[in-house]
Amino acid sequence: MEKTTLMRKTSLLFYFLILSNLLSAQNKVFEVYTDSSLLIKDNNALIADIENRVKALDSAFSFKGLKTVTDNSPGGFFLGKQNFIHHATWNLEEKFIGQLATEITQSNEKGKEFVGLFVHGFFLAHEIGHALQFHTHNWKKENLYENEYQASEIALLYWKDKGKKKELKKCYKLAKLAVSKLENPFPENVDKEKYFTEHYNEFLQNPKKYAYVMFSQIVKVFEDKSLTNFDDFIKTRLLQNKKTNR
């Protein structure tokens, strides 16, 4: 009797050890990814998790086979028609967003941490947020500024829900630092939503201008006390709109 209990305890401990090793090996979110297959796997798991969360609120919801892809180019983005999210590993981002992050933080090491926190953390959920907008018919081609803002609201609420408090705190601090270091690309007294939408390609081609928009929005999102939780937000801001659109 005693022997079996001990054995059971031992095997249970063994099982937990294996499980925790597996989890720590897989969980690289909010750190830089150097392995593209791991990045794809983890992002696909995030997609599945968010899809299940939304399905629980509306059983008809589906991402319709949304996939994660990587190729030899940097940048994170979602393409609606192709239904994929593109992400890139650190070796591709290092010279792209990595350089900008180093400039902002004034340190290679902190720049790398910046990329991990945002590109391989916060923005993973932000891109899935765009897919959510698309698949619930909430993508507004007439207001690209609002699309970006809302994707960051979704990202914040999702990660908060996942208990990433420590990581989010670092994101908030770094987003404020970024805004203080980057030049405001908007002319005075201009309607930001209209201006950003009309000059979207210009912003895309200038990472500093684009980054200013992202991080100034993120600071606002973090400071918005009216944001409640992920489920409420999805229900009231995305799923209800979907129904009126039908």
Ligand SMILES: [Zn+2]
């Ligand atoms: Zn975006």
